[in-house]
Amino acid sequence: MIHKIITGPKIRGIKARAQFAAAAVTVLCLSLVLTVLSPTNLQAQWGEGGKKTEIKNDKKEVPLKHGAHRIGKRTDPEMDRWRDYGLGEFIHFGLYSILGGDYNGMHYNGASEWIRSWNKLPHDVYDNLYKKFDPKDFDPEAWANMARQMGVKYVTITTKHHDGFCLWPSKYSDFNITKTPYKKDMIGPMVRAFDKAGIDVYLYFSVMDWHQKDWRYDLKTAADTVAFNRFKTFTKNQLAELLTLYPQTKGFWFDGTWDNSWKKSGAFSDSLDQYLKKLHPGLIIGSRLRADDYGNRHFDANGHLMGDYEQGWERKIPKDYAATRGNDWDCVMTIPENGWGYAKTWLGHWKTPYELIEMLAKCVSLDGNFVVNFGPKGDGTFRKKELQTAQQIGDWMQVNHEAIYGAGYAGWEKQDWGYYTKNRKDGKIYMIVFNMPINGALKVVPGKKGHIKNAYLLQDHKNLKIEKLDGNAVFIHLEQKLQPQPFVIVVEATMDGKALDTENKHV
Numbered sequence: 001m002i003h004k005i006i007t008g009p010k011i012r013g014i015k016a017r018a019q020f021a022a023a024a025v026t027v028l029c030l031s032l033v034l035t036v037l038s039p040t041n042l043q044a045q046w047g048e049g050g051k052k053t054e055i056k057n058d059k060k061e062v063p064l065k066h067g068a069h070r071i072g073k074r075t076d077p078e079m080d081r082w083r084d085y086g087l088g089e090f091i092h093f094g095l096y097s098i099l100g101g102d103y104n105g106m107h108y109n110g111a112s113e114w115i116r117s118w119n120k121l122p123h124d125v126y127d128n129l130y131k132k133f134d135p136k137d138f139d140p141e142a143w144a145n146m147a148r149q150m151g152v153k154y155v156t157i158t159t160k161h162h163d164g165f166c167l168w169p170s171k172y173s174d175f176n177i178t179k180t181p182y183k184k185d186m187i188g189p190m191v192r193a194f195d196k197a198g199i200d201v202y203l204y205f206s207v208m209d210w211h212q213k214d215w216r217y218d219l220k221t222a223a224d225t226v227a228f229n230r231f232k233t234f235t236k237n238q239l240a241e242l243l244t245l246y247p248q249t250k251g252f253w254f255d256g257t258w259d260n261s262w263k264k265s266g267a268f269s270d271s272l273d274q275y276l277k278k279l280h281p282g283l284i285i286g287s288r289l290r291a292d293d294y295g296n297r298h299f300d301a302n303g304h305l306m307g308d309y310e311q312g313w314e315r316k317i318p319k320d321y322a323a324t325r326g327n328d329w330d331c332v333m334t335i336p337e338n339g340w341g342y343a344k345t346w347l348g349h350w351k352t353p354y355e356l357i358e359m360l361a362k363c364v365s366l367d368g369n370f371v372v373n374f375g376p377k378g379d380g381t382f383r384k385k386e387l388q389t390a391q392q393i394g395d396w397m398q399v400n401h402e403a404i405y406g407a408g409y410a411g412w413e414k415q416d417w418g419y420y421t422k423n424r425k426d427g428k429i430y431m432i433v434f435n436m437p438i439n440g441a442l443k444v445v446p447g448k449k450g451h452i453k454n455a456y457l458l459q460d461h462k463n464l465k466i467e468k469l470d471g472n473a474v475f476i477h478l479e480q481k482l483q484p485q486p487f488v489i490v491v492e493a494t495m496d497g498k499a500l501d502t503e504n505k506h507v
């Protein structure tokens with residue numbers, strides 16, 4: 001455009017030419033200033049220590065109609081509450097729970113909830129499983145109780161997985177629970193039981209729906225587009241239905257949004273996001289729902305998060321704070337290696353409660369929530385191993401929850417003994433210790449201006465000896481032999497650069 005202004009019009013007369021040149025230079029300078037100062041050209045870089053530095057980026061932002069709605073975190077009370085959860089529970093329950101990964105004496109090696117896609121199991125056999133769906137021993141209060149004892153603050157329930165089977169009486173699909181021998185709604189009683197137990201409820205919803213004839217993986221023909229438009233309306237109706245039936249819902253956990261058909265529907269998913277939030281103010285939706293104008297998911301073409309938190313951490317945890325890009329995020333984790341629905345046989349390694357607690361500590365230390373998945377059996381009860389895992393996590397949380405709830409990234413230099421977390425409100429620092437050094441001395445290097453004032457064990461509030469090292473680093477000495485389980489030390493520190501007399505201090 002500037003090029004056009006300079007070379008385009010024919011200018012007569014010296015004065016006019018001089019005026020024009022001056023105007024062109026002004027336009028050029030202004031646009032340069034705007035380009036450099038525009039927020040789109042100042043990007044945040046996240047480094048260890050939680051330092052956010054603005055870096056200049058000459059790359060121009062791509063204009064988008066359906067990009068991120070916001071740069072930076074949501075700051076409303078609903079999202080603050082989400083951020084403080086720390087620990088969550090995921091539940092995968094559906095028709096696949098009946099088979100438990102086995103069919104006709106054969107074992108399916110994939111995740112059991114995907115068994116319908118196995119070429120050894122005919123689709124019509126799977127789709128008729130609803131005739132056998134009768135979780136007689138389902139007790140929503142018992143499910144909520146187990147979650148409460150485990151110490152979870154939120155639960156995500158599968159309302160409909162990829163197979164399209166609805167655990168609620170949807171008037172938009174016949175493939176729903178009322179057609180089963182069980183007949184009754186399962187989602188309502190679950191929502192109410194969890195809500196009563198003080199656990200926030202999120203609804204898992206798979207957009208991809210293998211049962212709907214209008215579902216398409218891609219849109220290659222005009223007929224595909226027509227069918228998929230019907231599918232979009234169906235999806236929107238089901239979601240509105242869920243919010244109407246279960247107003248306690250705090251958010252949706254979307255899945256099955258990776259196919260081209262959905263990636264080409266960025267305008268629709270954008271409007272759907274806005275529609276649902278209007279219908280249900282405060283609703284929380286992660287980054288799996290939307291696609292931008294170019295089909296990018298999670299992050300738009302300019303690298304901005306499209307959603308209220310990043311939802312890409314499935315069975316993996318960011319390696320450090322920089323990898324989180326300073327966003328809200330959650331990690332969803334299976335207890336066996338892979339597989340979310342019930343599998344009669346857990347092949348391979350299954351994570352121990354302490355392994356899961358270490359993952360929880362790592363997630364919270366990096367400002368994320370950690371969500372452990374459970375796959376109840378077809379009769380509606382949990383396998384023993386899952387009950388024991390929940391119980392042991394709960395026992396640990398009972399003593400140490402202070403280091404998890406309302407806590408996040410501390411910004412102190414990571415040490416090999418474990419993870420720091422920091423309470424967002426009072427700034428208390430927690431050390432969650434997993435690897436005890438042989439000399440019983442835990443090195444702590446607080447941020448530049450930090451000075452350790454006091455340290456005590458969370459489990460019994462016994463004060464610990466602090467030994468001063470170089471600079472403001474210290475050793476915290478454990479003088480008692482602790483159980484071989486993760487424990488927490490609470491650290492009180494000043495962060496204003498003022499040193500306190502802590503040398504060899506027994507407090």
Ligand code: FHN
Pocket residue numbers: 111113114255256314332340
């Ligand atoms: O395919 C699903 C899988 O079955 C499970 O529901 C997980 C949970 O995060 N999500 C999908 C894959 O991303």
